Amino acid sequence: MEIEISSSIHLMYVSEIQQEMYDSAQRRGTGIAKRSIEYLSKKISEGNAVIATENSEWVGFCYIETWSHGKFVANSGLIVSPKFRNRGVATLIKNRVFQLSREKFPNAKVFGLTTGLAVMKINSDLGYKPVIYSELTQDEEFWNGCKNCVNYEILMKKERKNCLCTAMLFDPENNKTNSVVNNQPENQYNNEKESHLSV
Template sequence: METDEEIVVRLATAIDVDFALPIVAEMEASALARGTGIAKRDPAIIRKKILEGKAVIAFTADGVWAGFSYIQPWEEGRFVSNSGLIVAPAFRGLKVAAAIKRKIFELSRTMYPVAKIFSITTGLAVMKMNSRLGFEPVTYEQLPQEPLFWEGCKSCVNYPILVAKNYRNCLCTAMLFQPQEALA
């Protein structure tokens, strides 16, 4: 779909909590359509991220939902994940994902300036966006090791692979941004 409409990507606020259900539904539908693994999200978690100021959302100028992403701190803020990136089908291919990715990365750097920022994905487009922001592929040993982190993967179709590999790798590529290296 071509569009001349301007897409606004901004910090999600309390007025956006009603979008939690369509966001979660689109995440699941997108994963099924691509045949890739993605951890299912609970709408309550999405609402919580919005209310905590840890999410960004995209809309057209006339209020049509276009996309979403959120952050999650781990290990007392030593790490922060950029998670749940989703773009509504009508807005794919229009660089909405790249705009959301830049905004969620900025939010991560603002809220957790010394944290290592990571993203786990099976998608080449996300890997390319991450690379442009300074992320590098890493092994799973370089990610947070707290058990709660891996709980989020349980609903993914690839979870049995992760368990069989003793949480050392899976079909997802782990990518990490290390702020001190970016300053060097």
């Protein structure tokens, strides 16, 4: 399995990725911000995504979004093809996209909203901390992405102060002594890397 920073050679996978994002959200009954083929294609072409492939099949995907003029970065749209789930692929992709985010935007706060326990664990291992929603970007465009979520009404009733998602934030100011590598669960990462590269 290869995990790479995306480029135009990966555009062949964009329709499958978009469809799986939609299907996965439907199965889980949670909202993933709907993204167009054009939007995802741009992320892929600009190298603002990470894609995992194996034998010319897409395995997993995640992309970077910036908010508040680059002060905040979100790693969004994390998805793994059903065929490759439960093998630690999400952890490997999340580690790589986090590293890419830190390389491209070293001073930005990296954040996410999730209802998934597995993603919370990955984020925690990378140095994210649970925070209240006011600690996140207040960029209207970001919050508009929640409109596709089944819980949007709850979010608005609570005046965007909280919802069913847990907000998590990595603040580089609080992690200056830790490099990106030190924030990764080294033994777990290495074990997963070895076992999944030989799949």
